[in-house]
Amino acid sequence: MLVGAGYALAAATTSPFSWQADLLTAIPIGVLAVAAVMRWPARPRVRVAEPAAHATHPYRAWVVLLAVVAAWEIVQYAAPGSRALHPTLSSMADAVDRSELRKAAVFFVWMWLGVAIVRAGAARTPVSETDGVTGETA
Amino acid sequence: MSSAFVYAVWAVLAVALFGAVLWSRASDVSIARPSAVLERLASGPVLRVVLVVGWMFAGWHLFAR
Numbered sequence: 407m408l409v410g411a412g413y414a415l416a417a418a419t420t421s422p423f424s425w426q427a428d429l430l431t432a433i434p435i436g437v438l439a440v441a442a443v444m445r446w447p448a449r450p451r452v453r454v455a456e457p458a459a460h461a462t463h464p465y466r467a468w469v470v471l472l473a474v475v476a477a478w479e480i481v482q483y484a485a486p487g488s489r490a491l492h493p494t495l496s497s498m499a500d501a502v503d504r505s506e507l508r509k510a511a512v513f514f515v516w517m518w519l520g521v522a523i524v525r526a527g528a529a530r531t532p533v534s535e536t537d538g539v540t541g542e543t544a
Numbered sequence: 545m546s547s548a549f550v551y552a553v554w555a556v557l558a559v560a561l562f563g564a565v566l567w568s569r570a571s572d573v574s575i576a577r578p579s580a581v582l583e584r585l586a587s588g589p590v591l592r593v594v595l596v597v598g599w600m601f602a603g604w605h606l607f608a609r
Binding site: 432454471474493498522 | 545546547550551553554557560561564574575576577579580581582583584585586587588589592595596599600602603604605606607608609
């Protein structure tokens with residue numbers, strides 16, 4: 407945790423389009439790629455959430471929400487006019503990144519999400535003992 | 545379309561996402577928890593590749609380029 411926070415602070419001091427930013431961003435990307443290859447099963451079993459009694463589509467709300475976010479992002483990106491008039495997720499993130507501390511926090515969350523992704527895809531045995539998750543063959 | 549309206553829609557979407565997270569934590573609801581969504585994505589043979597590439601792109605786009 408402390409190492410991650412220190413790394414995020416170091417990354418936050420770099421400027422985009424510099425070799426330092428490239429390097430400090432590429433290292434977690436490379437680490438995640440290696441970790442995924444090492445920890446993920448070659449033939450994964452799809453794990454679906456155990457639904458509540460009345461739930462038939464536990465992922466539907468998430469799919470709809472993310473589709474709306476993506477659609478709004480595309481509409482703003484394609485809209486004529488300045489980015490100030492039509493802010494996108496990227497432009498809002500740029501505004502957040504103007505402060506090194508906030509940028510470090512975003513970088514830390516990004517790395518934490520990478521760790522969570524690797525853990526979520528790691529093999530588990532037996533699958534039936536997972537927390538609220540059941541195994542299904544793809 | 546004014547920027548205030550655009551920001552308001554972004555805010556509504558952020559609140560909706562946050563609300564979905566809180567809603568999913570209730571004991572008997574019809575929406576999967578974020579960790580279950582992540583596990584579903586990361587255990588799919590194609591979706592896990594999309595997930596990782598998306599994470600890599602996000603980091604590169606936000607911090608390097």
